[in-house]
Amino acid sequence: MRLLVIGGTVFLGRAFVAEARSRGWHVTTFHRGRSGSDLPGVQVVNGDRENAADLARLATHGPWDAVVDVCGYAPAVVGASVRALTRHAGAYHPRIQHQRPRALARRTGRRILAAAALRPGRRAR
Numbered sequence: 001m002r003l004l005v006i007g008g009t010v011f012l013g014r015a016f017v018a019e020a021r022s023r024g025w026h027v028t029t030f031h032r033g034r035s036g037s038d039l040p041g042v043q044v045v046n047g048d049r050e051n052a053a054d055l056a057r058l059a060t061h062g063p064w065d066a067v068v069d070v071c072g073y074a075p076a077v078v079g080a081s082v083r084a085l086t087r088h089a090g091a092y093h094p095r096i097q098h099q100r101p102r103a104l105a106r107r108t109g110r111r112i113l114a115a116a117a118l119r120p121g122r123r124a125r
């Protein structure tokens with residue numbers, strides 16, 4: 001399983017990374033390198049999610065089976081990363097529910113998952 005975590009160095013994203021690594025998954029993190037630190041064994045891509053060129057460079061490191069997005073706080077920002085990345089990913093899991101994943105999926109034409117792949121009892125391979 002190949003997982004991309006946007007963020008991944010703080011609190012929620014870091015917990016996703018730790019769980020995925022404990023399962024032996026290949027994990028890529030994408031962040032600016034300003035806060036927190038990466039756990040050992042991850043592939044780190046530094047960049048700003050609000051910079052289109054950085055997102056395009058990130059996409060070259062795929063594909064991934066799933067994307068977990070813990071730091072998308074504005075619909076336009078999440079939409080941009082969905083458009084940039086989901087051609088390179090099996091599923092995209094945005095953290096925020098109020099962005100209406102189905103509406104976002106309709107607008108972007110991409111498959112958006114509202115259910116986390118790491119939900120206890122439903123282990124992904």
Ligand SMILES: NC(=O)c1ccc[n+]([C@@H]2O[C@H](COP(=O)([O-])OP(=O)(O)OC[C@H]3O[C@@H](n4cnc5c(N)ncnc54)[C@H](OP(=O)(O)O)[C@@H]3O)[C@@H](O)[C@H]2O)c1
Pocket residue numbers: 006007008009010011012013014030031032033034035036047048049050070071072
């Ligand atoms: N942290 C807490 O104590 C806490 C407690 C309760 C609830 N929550 C909630 O949990 C959710 C997730 O919070 P979180 O603390 O895990 O993380 P977050 O603050 O949502 O995101 C932090 C991660 O995203 C990266 N990041 C931020 N802006 C970025 C950008 N423009 N481009 C690329 N990467 C960027 C940061 O690294 P860089 O800065 O290096 O880019 C860091 O890895 C939020 O809804 C929060 O309200 C958090």
